[in-house]
Amino acid sequence: MGINAKDVARLAGVSQSTVSRVFFGGASVTEKTRKKVLAAAEELGYTPNEFARSLITNKTNIIGLVMKGVKNPFYPQVLKEFALEFKKLGYGILFVHTNNYEIEKEDISMLLKYNVAGVIITDAALSLYVTEDFKKNQIPLVLFNRKTEKQDFYSVGTNNMAAGRKIAEYLIAKGCTDMVYISGERNTSTSIEREKGFFDVLEKHQLPYKRYDSDFSYQGGYETTKKVISEGNIPSAFFAANDIMAFGVLDALREHSIAVPEETKVVGFDNIDMANWPTYNLTTWEQPISDMVQETVKYMMSEIEEYTGRTGKVKIPGQLIERKTT
């Protein structure tokens, strides 16, 4: 059924070891035999069995990527960029979708069973036993766009707090006096940090503000804004913890004929493609996905090369993208 190295060897008239050498780089093979082997392999449609290889080298070229919020276009974009970057390096992506807030045990066991070379966790939370399992097996782990206080990991994100501060300063300069922050899920580091930076500046200026708890979803932004409107006083600006909520804010405002940016202003976070669509034209904070991905890949590859388990918090700076909602 499957074509193996022996078949190729027979056709090429060499030993199976030589076939192996051709496909496992680094070994010295005559150009002539290499060509013979490659021709035979081509003819038979041979591809080395990665499992047999992994059995010996105890390594795989698979990176586990754990993701939850696939409805926010930010994350598919992240997935795509990781897939492309790792493909360049010969690595594949084992995609794990977690429905729950916390990564499930079976997700981890899938990653462990297949001995992934590394794990990237995006918008899912992780508990202690997860990290133990990975550490025990010396599997490098990166938290992408998330941090945890309790444990030490390597995390890559943007400078959320500084961004929150800049956004506050920007809105104040625009003449805003009372503002609303619409949070993501309350236990996510990104939402907390953006809020902290934002409110720090408002406090320093002794300006009133209010937080509404939401959940990073369009519906969340929409419903929350309806609630704000129903309470009677429209703030001079809304800062939503991500773009997709900001869209919900804008649509709710539009429904109530509240003019943006004249009557109130809206700022999002992420700068996903849609922020540039004419219907939204959203002022937002750009998360530098490419740079964040590059940084993650760099760490991953160095830890795969030689595992150190080193931790750290890398913050890639983003920038304010000014459009028509402010």
Add this chain to the structure above:
Amino acid sequence: MGINAKDVARLAGVSQSTVSRVFFGGASVTEKTRKKVLAAAEELGYTPNEFARSLITNKTNIIGLVMKGVKNPFYPQVLKEFALEFKKLGYGILFVHTNNYEIEKEDISMLLKYNVAGVIITDAALSLYVTEDFKKNQIPLVLFNRKTEKQDFYSVGTNNMAAGRKIAEYLIAKGCTDMVYISGERNTSTSIEREKGFFDVLEKHQLPYKRYDSDFSYQGGYETTKKVISEGNIPSAFFAANDIMAFGVLDALREHSIAVPEETKVVGFDNIDMANWPTYNLTTWEQPISDMVQETVKYMMSEIEEYTGRTGKVKIPGQLIERKTT
């Protein structure tokens, strides 16, 4: 990982084969020895090595999923549903992103190297050699939401032609006389079939129509509509080959203050979440993702159980979702 079946066998005072039997299941082992073995395994922290296992059984629990258009929310949704369904069955997803229109050679080789149990191809096209490779290796293949004329595969999609017909009839009943179809990439089966059903009915009613070639992207819908407007005569309806293009159509119309549905109507295709957002409120054709996924999984599992290579075109019917753009 250091601990293998031999270590467990030694500690339990049995043979390595017996340890294997305990963990592989289905084999007959005395309750007494089973307990001994499990105790020893527990003590040592043993987990069977999946690579060694796969090497013999020639099976993996990995499904390859090939995807291109991650910018259309339809596809992340599809990815998520597949990930969840296959997780239930103990399968993981090897995610392959293809940038180009055609699947790249290295993508295939990644799937073959890891001996995936099956392959699902969504919105990427595939050439002959790809299919040969999978057939040679008896790897079941499903085209999800795509078909090809040339070769025979198992494909799962919705009944695009019938949907196109229904949409035409619906718009005619609404009083539309001249209509525009905005196509996706011209060589995709979905766009071609939707168009054919749509135009068939218009021709039968001897109504004028026009096709504009686009690319399934928001920008494509937007720019195309700008072009239509600049040509001077606004059709009585636009049918866009997918929702995301329809959003572009709506935004372009809004920019030119052309009232929908009064001055012209717009219909999309897919019924992605966003179609329900208040800013669009798009009349569209619902693609029954869950049913399509279920059907794909069913075929996949039966082919994994026993490979037959059987082909077929399964069409899961969808339905018109009427909202505010018609």
Add this chain to the structure above:
DNA sequence: CTGAAAGCGCTTACAG
């Protein structure tokens, strides 16, 4: 540079 052979950790006929 190349081949013969050992072995990675497992499953699975084949005996007993």
Add this chain to the structure above:
DNA sequence: CTGAAAGCGCTTACAG
């Protein structure tokens, strides 16, 4: 029910 042994398809010392 259980053990000894033959492989699965590869990598990698070890010779030549």
